[in-house]
Amino acid sequence: MPLDYVAKRIGIFFLIVWLAATINFFLPRIGGKDPIRDMLIQQTALSGSVQTGLEEMVEIYNEKFGLNRPLWQQYLTYLGDMSRLDFSYAITNYPLRVSDMIMRAMPWTLLLLTTTTLFSWVLGTLLGAFMGWPRAPRFLSYLLPPLLSLNAIPFFLLGLILIYLFAFHWRIFPLFGGYTQGTIPALTPVFLRDALYHSILPALSIILVSLGGWALGMRAMMITTRGDDFVNFADAKGLKGRSIFLHYAIRNALLPQVTALALVLGQLVSGAVLVEIVFQYPGIGTLLYQSILASDFNVVQGVIFVLIVSIGLTTLILDLIYPLLDPRITYRRA
Amino acid sequence: MSSIAEVLSTQEPLHIEEVRPERARSTLGYLRRNPSLGIGVLFLVALLLFVVIGHLTVDIIQYRPLSARPLQSPSRELPFGTDKQGRNLYAVMVEGTPMTLRVGLLAGVIGVALGATMGFIAGYYGGWADNVIKLLVDVGLTIPGLLILIIIGMRVRGGLTVDQMALVVGLLAWLYPARTIRAQVLTLKQRSFVQVARLSGMSNWEVIVKELLPNLLPYLGASLVGSVSAAILASIGLEVLGLGPFEAPTLGMTIYWVIYNAAIINGWWWWWVPPIIVIAILFIGLFLVAVGLDEIANPRMRNRV
Numbered sequence: 189m190p191l192d193y194v195a196k197r198i199g200i201f202f203l204i205v206w207l208a209a210t211i212n213f214f215l216p217r218i219g220g221k222d223p224i225r226d227m228l229i230q231q232t233a234l235s236g237s238v239q240t241g242l243e244e245m246v247e248i249y250n251e252k253f254g255l256n257r258p259l260w261q262q263y264l265t266y267l268g269d270m271s272r273l274d275f276s277y278a279i280t281n282y283p284l285r286v287s288d289m290i291m292r293a294m295p296w297t298l299l300l301l302t303t304t305t306l307f308s309w310v311l312g313t314l315l316g317a318f319m320g321w322p323r324a325p326r327f328l329s330y331l332l333p334p335l336l337s338l339n340a341i342p343f344f345l346l347g348l349i350l351i352y353l354f355a356f357h358w359r360i361f362p363l364f365g366g367y368t369q370g371t372i373p374a375l376t377p378v379f380l381r382d383a384l385y386h387s388i389l390p391a392l393s394i395i396l397v398s399l400g401g402w403a404l405g406m407r408a409m410m411i412t413t414r415g416d417d418f419v420n421f422a423d424a425k426g427l428k429g430r431s432i433f434l435h436y437a438i439r440n441a442l443l444p445q446v447t448a449l450a451l452v453l454g455q456l457v458s459g460a461v462l463v464e465i466v467f468q469y470p471g472i473g474t475l476l477y478q479s480i481l482a483s484d485f486n487v488v489q490g491v492i493f494v495l496i497v498s499i500g501l502t503t504l505i506l507d508l509i510y511p512l513l514d515p516r517i518t519y520r521r522a
Numbered sequence: 523m524s525s526i527a528e529v530l531s532t533q534e535p536l537h538i539e540e541v542r543p544e545r546a547r548s549t550l551g552y553l554r555r556n557p558s559l560g561i562g563v564l565f566l567v568a569l570l571l572f573v574v575i576g577h578l579t580v581d582i583i584q585y586r587p588l589s590a591r592p593l594q595s596p597s598r599e600l601p602f603g604t605d606k607q608g609r610n611l612y613a614v615m616v617e618g619t620p621m622t623l624r625v626g627l628l629a630g631v632i633g634v635a636l637g638a639t640m641g642f643i644a645g646y647y648g649g650w651a652d653n654v655i656k657l658l659v660d661v662g663l664t665i666p667g668l669l670i671l672i673i674i675g676m677r678v679r680g681g682l683t684v685d686q687m688a689l690v691v692g693l694l695a696w697l698y699p700a701r702t703i704r705a706q707v708l709t710l711k712q713r714s715f716v717q718v719a720r721l722s723g724m725s726n727w728e729v730i731v732k733e734l735l736p737n738l739l740p741y742l743g744a745s746l747v748g749s750v751s752a753a754i755l756a757s758i759g760l761e762v763l764g765l766g767p768f769e770a771p772t773l774g775m776t777i778y779w780v781i782y783n784a785a786i787i788n789g790w791w792w793w794w795v796p797p798i799i800v801i802a803i804l805f806i807g808l809f810l811v812a813v814g815l816d817e818i819a820n821p822r823m824r825n826r827v
Contacts (some may be wrong), residue, residue, distance in 0.1 A: 204661055215673045339804050342810035344762065346776075349800060352786050363787055452723055454666035461668070461760055466781060480676065488641050488676060491671045502665055 194508065201504040208496035209270040212489045213263055254438045275490030280482040286490040287388060289475060294494070296366055296441060297471035300387055301460050304394040305449075312402025313445050317438050320410025332403065339400030344462040347393035351466065354389060358447075361389050364468040390467045405448055409441035416440075443514050450506040453499050461495075518520055527634065551723035559814025564808030567640040569619060569800065576616030585617045585771040590715040595793050603792035606783050612715040615796050621684055622804070625757045625772070631752035633695025637749070638742060640700040642730055645707025645752035653734040655704070659697050666749030668759045684770050687760065691753045698752070706741050710734055740819035744812055758801070773797050775803075 197431030225246050232242065254265065269276070275286035299453040319332060338346065348365045353505055367373060367383050382405040412438055422432045460495060479487035555562035584590065585605035596603045602611035644655040674690055675682060682690075710716060710732075719733045758764055761774025762781065776797040779785070785793040 200657075201660065204664055207661060208665065209672065211670060215670070216677050218677070275696065279809075318764060334807070337802075340805040342805070344759065345777075345798055345801060348780070348786060348794060352791070352794075356786055415737050440551055449661070456761060458666040458668040459576070465762065476672070477763060480672065483676070485676065491672060495669060496665050499666070500664055 193511070197504055197507045201203075201500050203502035204503075205497055206267075206501075208493050208507045209267055210263075212221075212493055213232060213266045213272070216485065216489075217259075223258050224253070224255065267439050273494075274494070277484050278479075278484055278487050280487075282477070285508050286486050289487060290472065290490055290494050293470060293472045293475045296469060297460065297464065297473065300394075300469065300471060301456065304391045304460075305398070305456055307391075308395040308398040309402055310447070312399045313406045314440070315399070316403035316406025316408075317410055317433075317441065317521060320328055320407040320414070321437065322414075332400070332407070333404055335400030337400075338397050339404070341397065343394050343397050343459040344464065345465045346397050347390065347463050347466040350389050350393050362386050366470040380446060387469070392468075393463055394456075397459075398456070401452070402445065402448075406441060406445055410437055413437050413441045421483065422491075443510075446510055448515060450503050453502055455507075457495055457499055542637060546701055553691075555769075556814050556817050559808045559817070562810025562812075562814055564812065565803050567622075569803055569807070572618050573616055576612065580610065580613045580616055582613055582617050582826035584709050586767055589613070593790060597792075602796050603790075603791075605785075605793050606780060607779075609778075611793060614771040614776055615800060617798075618773050619800055619804075620751040621770060621772040624756060624758070625684060625688040625691065626750040626754035629692035629695050629757070630687065630746055630751035632689065632692030633749040633753065634742060634746045636696035636701045637701075637745065638700025638703050638738075640696060641703030642707055642734070644700070645704040646711060646726065646730060646734070650688070652704075655700065659701050659704075662694075663701070664695045667691075668755055670694060671756060671760050672763060672765060675763075682765065682767055684767050684772065687757055687767060690776060691760075693757050694757075695749050699749055702745060703738065703741065706738055707734060710737060740815060744819050747812040747815060751805060751812065754804065754808075773801050777801075797808045 217453075225242075228245055228249075247256070254262060273287055275290075278284045278286050278289055281289070314337075315331065316327065319328050333403055351363065354361045361403070362368070362385065366386050367379065369381065371379060373379060373383075419432060419505050422436050427436075458470075461473035461476060464471045465477045468474055472495065476488060476491045479491065541604040553574070561574075582723075586611055587659055588602060589610050590604045590608050592606050594600050594604045600610060600612065602615060604610055640655050640659075646817040671690060673693065678686070716729060716733050719729050724732070757766070757772075758774035758777065761772060762779050764778060764782075766772065766775050766778065768775070780794040780797070783793075
């Protein structure tokens, strides 16, 4: 892999991280509100007493949090904090650090999202490959309309329906949560089985919805590929159908699917966030939801920053893998 | 979008023999050849019909809380029942469906207008403007719009009206149209009729308006439908997260109240079934229309394979 390609992709990754931090810093400040004064006024209103010396208190707090310094100095400090993943303390759960809360929720989201994405990508791609191949069983083509209809609706909408059917009506799966309430998360077989049992419905709502998209894309690529000259040539050469299917058609049709994976990553993450809320799954999405309800800005900003950085990182990895998958691409300068 | 078009092309060969040439000219004949467009439009018309009939049969003001006794299951007077705060859910649906559509349409139009402008500048003029816009789109598309909307939503909490939400969603919705339209302008620019127009002394502005724009109309249409759908998705996401307009009875806010009050676990099925069905019909209808428009935009794909 040539160095300037790698350098360019890494450059874009850092641009994304910088942009995420900058948005986090400037967007909330656009309103021109004074959070400390607002908070203090709210507190005095709640206590009912007439607070004297409010302005002095505002000044002391501004001094303490460095809010009286020029904006560019605050911005540089903020960028420094972000680069160390230091998001300060959670406002509503005071002694807890935001990074600790994120670290606790992250494994849940990471596991749910990676397994469901990989599973639906592999299954959908395989389905699509068969659908786009003339010698495949006929019944497969009847699968496309229902899969595509599912693909058009948001993840969480199917999640709501699944909760009703499988958890409320038939009582096969638990109604909500990531594990049985009262148990303490630990890496024991009993707990892992429990967690798996709880994650089946959320996983199903992501997989069933995204399956159609992957099948659709792969089917289209297979149909384009099977008309190509090299496939005709392989056919004329007398190669077995199976061999043409696996080594000629799929091999070539697979590449755009990898690109597509990088493109929809962001949608997947925002979709999964909403699924977690519906199932009260103990991941990043639920943390975000609870922090929004509690107006805990520190946690919200931390979660958003971590999510954007993770998406950027995954895109970078996919971008770096792609040339290895496609030997025709050398990325040499013309 | 291109993948959808490619798929459609694959469905065509099955239908081609059935279509007789003399029929192909009429609209009905066209819809038969392009069933996605027909069914999609049908879905959306059905929703509009529901809204129109609803406006004639229910007092819209009942979408407000305390309009009726709370948590009534459907009956003759209250066809969709009421929610925990005493909203007449039939009125909520009738008032909320066009509201959600309005958010999508407003945001989609803003997104496509901005995106088309950016796409034309990048594709037609090229140079540093192209590089900047391309980088902006590449980076912007990596960051989920919903996350940025959350930060904005938290700042203007409670004060966000339906139209403000549409505006905010629209300002982030231009990235994808910009990318597709830039790509189209790039290929169109090389075609001979554009070259002739330029050589015959048309100004850049004239070439864009008179030569490029009419040829890109189907793409703009397909882009618009895609943007509307994406904008509705984003707005519903924002609402489910609790950052929507609390006073408004939009589809997303109804889902928010459903989740907030755990309506599913409590067995209040009439509360969540209508919004889910309406949202599903809306998204599937928009998807089918987008597929159908793609078919118009890429007629050449029909004969492939």
